[in-house]
Amino acid sequence: MTSSAEPAVVLAQVRKAFGPVVALRSGGLTVYPGSIHALVGENGAGKSTLVKIIAGLYRRDSGQFTLHGREVDFTATAESKHAGVAVIYQEPTLFPDLSVTENIFMGRQILGAGRRIDRPAMHAEAEALFQRLGVRIDPRRSALGLSIADQQIIEIAKAISLQASVLIMDEPTAALSGVEVDRLFAVARSLRDEGRALVFISHRFDEVFALCDTVTVMRDGDYIDTRKTAETSVGEIVALMVGREVDNLFPKTVATIGDPVLKVSGLSSAGVFHDVSFEVRAGEIVGLAGLVGAGRSEVARAVFGVDSYDSGSVTINGTLVPRDNPRAAIGLGMALIPEDRRQQGLVIDASVSRNIASVVRSRLSTSGLLTTAIENTMAGAWAAKLEVKTSSLDIDAATMSGGNQQKVVIAKWLATNPSLLIIDEPTRGIDVGTKATVHGLLSDLAGQGLAILMISSELPEVLGMADRVLVLCEGRITAGLSRADATPEAVMHAATHSLEVVR
Numbered sequence: 001m002t003s004s005a006e007p008a009v010v011l012a013q014v015r016k017a018f019g020p021v022v023a024l025r026s027g028g029l030t031v032y033p034g035s036i037h038a039l040v041g042e043n044g045a046g047k048s049t050l051v052k053i054i055a056g057l058y059r060r061d062s063g064q065f066t067l068h069g070r071e072v073d074f075t076a077t078a079e080s081k082h083a084g085v086a087v088i089y090q091e092p093t094l095f096p097d098l099s100v101t102e103n104i105f106m107g108r109q110i111l112g113a114g115r116r117i118d119r120p121a122m123h124a125e126a127e128a129l130f131q132r133l134g135v136r137i138d139p140r141r142s143a144l145g146l147s148i149a150d151q152q153i154i155e156i157a158k159a160i161s162l163q164a165s166v167l168i169m170d171e172p173t174a175a176l177s178g179v180e181v182d183r184l185f186a187v188a189r190s191l192r193d194e195g196r197a198l199v200f201i202s203h204r205f206d207e208v209f210a211l212c213d214t215v216t217v218m219r220d221g222d223y224i225d226t227r228k229t230a231e232t233s234v235g236e237i238v239a240l241m242v243g244r245e246v247d248n249l250f251p252k253t254v255a256t257i258g259d260p261v262l263k264v265s266g267l268s269s270a271g272v273f274h275d276v277s278f279e280v281r282a283g284e285i286v287g288l289a290g291l292v293g294a295g296r297s298e299v300a301r302a303v304f305g306v307d308s309y310d311s312g313s314v315t316i317n318g319t320l321v322p323r324d325n326p327r328a329a330i331g332l333g334m335a336l337i338p339e340d341r342r343q344q345g346l347v348i349d350a351s352v353s354r355n356i357a358s359v360v361r362s363r364l365s366t367s368g369l370l371t372t373a374i375e376n377t378m379a380g381a382w383a384a385k386l387e388v389k390t391s392s393l394d395i396d397a398a399t400m401s402g403g404n405q406q407k408v409v410i411a412k413w414l415a416t417n418p419s420l421l422i423i424d425e426p427t428r429g430i431d432v433g434t435k436a437t438v439h440g441l442l443s444d445l446a447g448q449g450l451a452i453l454m455i456s457s458e459l460p461e462v463l464g465m466a467d468r469v470l471v472l473c474e475g476r477i478t479a480g481l482s483r484a485d486a487t488p489e490a491v492m493h494a495a496t497h498s499l500e501v502v503r
Helices: 047-055 077-082 100-104 119-133 148-161 178-193 205-211 234-242 296-304 326-331 341-345 352-357 372-385 402-414 432-447 459-465 488-496
Strands: 009-018 021-031 035-040 062-067 085-088 166-170 197-201 214-219 222-228 260-269 273-281 285-289 311-316 334-337 420-424 451-455 468-473 476-482
Touching: 009 047, 021 035, 021 047, 021 197, 021 214, 035 047, 035 178, 035 205, 047 077, 047 085, 047 166, 047 197, 077 085, 085 148, 100 119, 100 148, 119 148, 148 178, 178 197, 178 205, 197 205, 205 234, 214 234, 222 234, 234 432, 260 296, 260 451, 273 296, 273 311, 273 451, 273 468, 273 476, 285 296, 285 432, 285 459, 296 326, 296 334, 296 420, 296 451, 326 334, 334 402, 341 402, 352 372, 352 402, 372 402, 402 420, 402 432, 432 451, 432 459, 451 459, 459 488, 468 488, 476 488
Parallel strands: 021 222, 035 197, 035 214, 085 166, 166 197, 285 451, 285 468, 334 420, 420 451
Antiparallel strands: 009 021, 009 062, 214 222, 260 273, 260 311, 468 476
16 A cells, blocks of 8 residues: 555544434544554444444435545445445344355345356355355355354455455454454455455454554544554553543452352353352452353353253352242342343343343332332432443433443342342453443452452453453363462463363
8 A cells, every 4th residue: 555545435524413412523534445444442432423324324414425536425325335335243144044155145146047046156156255265164054053253254255246345344353262363364364455445443452453554543423543553552542542541451459358159069061061160259359261162151151040050059158049040049149241231131222220220120119110210210320320321311222332331231230239240241342441440340349348250251351350260161160370370371271271270
């Protein structure tokens, strides 16, 4: 790429408002062919709105939008796709009952003699696309059961078959393992080398600096700056994102460790995890680490009673927790914040107040009646305590940023006054400023005597927040490490070797 190259995409001084709410004041982005361009910013910075304008989901109110030097104003996604724009979302939307090939050519099947669908020709072209991307996927198999990583590759193959010149990847690695991320990055680099323009949206700075050539920062609906990744640092980008220095991303304070709150003994589930035993004490944050598929979330769900197990026992404060009974677990003082907040943690179309009050509604009711005023009073107190940013408690949770949705889920469970909090991927998909806030909250809760079991795929988060680290590999605990002994090397060694050690 040279300075004289014509940009593939230019957005400048773009404004977009939804009634009184201004999502973009002066959004901006310039992306060149043959480059991978990161777009970063806190939740609510305007990234998604900017992408949806490029994709044709929204129309800008004002500002400049050009594609390959031509001014455009898309009114539908079909226009954007026809112009060569493709968006690869974090959770692809394939038709599960159709084959891989049928998903790629949906709505534009290759026709042969008699205008019949030429399936062999479609399969051959799909195979050629995957070969070009350097991946092996059977184009004849059903899309049902494919991993998120394979689904994303299929979306990319579809984009290439449509001759897309601009590809936008929105948080594409959030649900991928390390090997899958490496494969996706190899595909992205090959597309860049073909001269396509790529936009990469992520909260993971290690990935931004490993993959991207340039990075644009947005904050509060405004374009802030664009820099070459080779000429800047994570600290500088974070400061631009939040408008201040984030000095302490992991504000872990020393807490007084008390008696055991949770005891798990010999928990086993055939083919999932085996002989899992550990304790979590009052005031202690225990990190559960391991690679994707190691069984971390499955253990947490079994402890809470969502999933069944074959043998073993779970006790909380000395009382045996009945298996397969989340209601009993809640009654005994257990809370579970799941990794998928939208599907499992929230009623996404319900209001903020209804979500926060959902678990404790029976406690708030009088003679079986619950008024909106009582619900709002309780929910408002928790929303204020966790600094949930919302214009009203009556708005749907679906309209909120990821960080604020996570705060609502945390508020919902803290309202139950638990003695044990299990939190799975506490900061997945949220921005760096909100991460620091959530970490500070967890540290404060531990300081107040709450026992916390924290599951995270982000090793710095585990090392930064946990008093002890338990490592799972292939469904077994392979290491129990103190905070002092929990180094990246020690955790990764235990995560990739199934030799069980004394805990």
